[in-house]
Amino acid sequence: xxxxxxxxxxxxxxxxxxxxxxxxxxxxxxxxxxxxxxxxxxxxxxxxxxxxxxxxxxxxxxxxxxxxxxxxxxxxxxxxxxxxxxxxxxxxxxxxxxxxxxxxxxxxxxxxxxxxxxxxxxxxxxxxxxxxxxxxxxxxxxxxxxxxxxxxxxxxxxxxxxxxxxxxxxxxxxxxxxxxxxxxxxxxxxxxxxxxxxxxxxxxxxxxxxxxxxxx
Numbered sequence: 001x002x003x004x005x006x007x008x009x010x011x012x013x014x015x016x017x018x019x020x021x022x023x024x025x026x027x028x029x030x031x032x033x034x035x036x037x038x039x040x041x042x043x044x045x046x047x048x049x050x051x052x053x054x055x056x057x058x059x060x061x062x063x064x065x066x067x068x069x070x071x072x073x074x075x076x077x078x079x080x081x082x083x084x085x086x087x088x089x090x091x092x093x094x095x096x097x098x099x100x101x102x103x104x105x106x107x108x109x110x111x112x113x114x115x116x117x118x119x120x121x122x123x124x125x126x127x128x129x130x131x132x133x134x135x136x137x138x139x140x141x142x143x144x145x146x147x148x149x150x151x152x153x154x155x156x157x158x159x160x161x162x163x164x165x166x167x168x169x170x171x172x173x174x175x176x177x178x179x180x181x182x183x184x185x186x187x188x189x190x191x192x193x194x195x196x197x198x199x200x201x202x203x204x205x206x207x208x209x210x211x212x213x214x215x216x
Contacts, residue, residue, distance in 0.1 A: 017129055018046055018053035018120060019070045023063050023082035031083055038086040042079055042111050049117040071096055076127045077120060081111075091116070095123045
């Protein structure tokens, strides 16, 4: 059983539509860097078109082992880029054959728009793959930006509401507020006279009628 390189983790559900294989010898540093750069360019073009793709640049397995590994996992379209392709700005487009065990159909394709994405989409359609809707990637990006903007506005509104709350509500009632209210009540009672003070205390004060009558 072939295992993927450490960079790639895949299951039957999340397998990419296209796998990109750099055909390079790591001992040749400059050549390998040029090939990897060409693979990354192809990856960016395909992702911009809404296709899922990955680069398998592991060095534990041979290119033939990698090809078999991805074909067994249902990835029927791959791009192969070696020294000649990286210099020419092209890639080998390999499409899995209809019957298992047969050699994949290979052709050369330019790593540029719109040739690359058109050819890859045609290959996927031949295999019955479902292609992304036109503009789906851009629509998803716009929706994400709108969601982030709404979250920011909600946060700003919550902060503004909190700043507008009275300081008493934010800090809670102070300890001397009951005493202050009691002093204000006592002061108001003293200004109203003895009758009001007696009424406030629950006692009956002298009536106005008998206020000036001398006692016997």
